[in-house]
Structures are given as structure tokens and as C-alpha cells.
Amino acid sequence: MPKLLPTTDFRARRVVLVDSDFAHVTKTADRPTDLIDRQTWKSIVILPDDVAIRTSTYHGIALAQLHDLWAAWIESVGEVQDCLFDVMLDAGDDFQAATYNALTGFYRFSMSGLRSALELITIGVWAQVSGENQEFQKWREGKEPISFGKACDGLTTAADALQRHLKNTVQDTLFDQKSATSEGGFVRRIYSGVSEFSHSRPGYADGDMRQSNGPIYVRSVFKHVAWTQFETLGLCFVLVLLARPKLRLPKSAVDLLNDPARVKSRVTRSAFCYLSSRAA
Numbered sequence: 001m002p003k004l005l006p007t008t009d010f011r012a013r014r015v016v017l018v019d020s021d022f023a024h025v026t027k028t029a030d031r032p033t034d035l036i037d038r039q040t041w042k043s044i045v046i047l048p049d050d051v052a053i054r055t056s057t058y059h060g061i062a063l064a065q066l067h068d069l070w071a072a073w074i075e076s077v078g079e080v081q082d083c084l085f086d087v088m089l090d091a092g093d094d095f096q097a098a099t100y101n102a103l104t105g106f107y108r109f110s111m112s113g114l115r116s117a118l119e120l121i122t123i124g125v126w127a128q129v130s131g132e133n134q135e136f137q138k139w140r141e142g143k144e145p146i147s148f149g150k151a152c153d154g155l156t157t158a159a160d161a162l163q164r165h166l167k168n169t170v171q172d173t174l175f176d177q178k179s180a181t182s183e184g185g186f187v188r189r190i191y192s193g194v195s196e197f198s199h200s201r202p203g204y205a206d207g208d209m210r211q212s213n214g215p216i217y218v219r220s221v222f223k224h225v226a227w228t229q230f231e232t233l234g235l236c237f238v239l240v241l242l243a244r245p246k247l248r249l250p251k252s253a254v255d256l257l258n259d260p261a262r263v264k265s266r267v268t269r270s271a272f273c274y275l276s277s278r279a280a
Helices: 040-058 061-076 081-105 107-130 133-140 150-156 161-168 186-198 206-210 221-241 251-257 267-278
Strands: none
Touching: 040 061, 061 081, 061 221, 061 251, 081 107, 081 133, 081 221, 107 133, 107 150, 107 186, 107 206, 107 251, 133 186, 150 161, 150 186, 161 251, 161 267, 221 251, 221 267, 251 267
């Protein structure tokens, strides 16, 4: 039978924010008008709550690191209204949701958020580096499509110096197209990998990963999802450096990119070293 957590566990009670906790409040919240019944509430939250407690019992360090990196991402948004500003804010929501979904056992949705973040940042970086501000604005307004592939193709040329450096140092690239002899650049490879989850292709659905029709904690799956988020965050920080060469990344982001246990991709770490030395 389910049991209550002891009151000594800080996770045992929920908290709600009050008006003074928000930076801007338009009006006081209405009194409750349609309160959910107890049984429906329990049915909705009991499994995700159970997974969240189990996950946070065994993966506190990884969760803290992901949370710190989300905060570093928000800090890196800055105040300049360039092509990256809005997409970085949107990607920040994706990263925050990816962590929460992983915490609660919705692993596929966690991976789907990473796909969204990587696509947004790649498009924003292409527009910034290539000076395609007008086309980017039309895309933001929903008037003109910009595909992930188009952005990668544009960056193949716009980031030619970085591409050549990576070919010479690690025999890899970020943006190259897939060919008969190559699986393409790392940005395309990781995007393709997380897209499998986004589309729930066979073997990549939550049921395949959990062997369950509802959220349950699976240690190996959480570790894989968390590592994929570290890898994607590292890559996105590098892409932002490409578009904002004078940006000084927060310490937690620098530590991530210098940690081969969390960012295993040699091409990501090599690109970071190249871009950092260029800015120095």
C-alpha cells in the first residue's frame, strides 16, 4: 500500500507561491471555483510523485548539475535583443522541462524537449552568424519556414573556419551533411538521435524504455537521458559561443564542457576550446 513520506523529509509537503513571490502580478488569484476531487488527484500524481522521490533519492548530484546548467543557460541569455534572445528563452523552457520529465519518469518527453532546444538554437545561431535577421523575423512571426537542415547547411559555410579546425584536430565536424561515407556532423547526429524519441519510433517510446504503461523509475534509462541532456546542453552552449564570440560562459557551463564524463563528444569539447581561445 502507498505510504506518506515522513514529515522530516523536505519532499513530503507541497508548497504554493504567493503574489509577492512573482516579479509582476496583474491581479490577485481567484478563490477556488472547481477543486479537483481527492481520488482523481491521487490517480494523476501518485506514479510521477513516486518516480520523482526515487529518482531524487539516487541521482541528487546529476539533478543539481542539470538545474545549475539551466540557471547558467538563463544567465547566458543576456539582455541584447539579437536572433538568439527569444530562442534561448524558449530553449531554456525545454531544458527545464527535460529535467522535470526525467525526474518524474516521462523519459521520452525529456528527450523530445532536447530536440526542440537544439533545433531552436541551431536556427537562431544560423540567423545570427549569417546575418539573416529579416528571414529569421519572418520565421518568428510564422510567415516563413526555416528548417533545421537549412540552418545546418548555412552554418557549414558560415562557420567554415571552425569546421576546418575540427576536421584537422578531431576528424569530425558540427554541421556537415550525411553522405555515403559519413553520418554527418555532430549537430545533425545528435538531432537525429533525439528525434527518434520525439517521433516515438519503435524502440524509442516510453513503453520500450520502461517496460511499463505508466511512469516508473528505471535507473539505466534516467542515466542515459541525463547524459543526453548534458551532451545537448554542452553542444548548445558551444553554438551560442559561435554566435556570440564575446560571451563569457558561467562557471558551471565551462565545467561541463571540460568534463569528458558528461560531454563525451570530442568534437564539442574541441569546438569549445577553439571558440574560447578565439575570444580570449
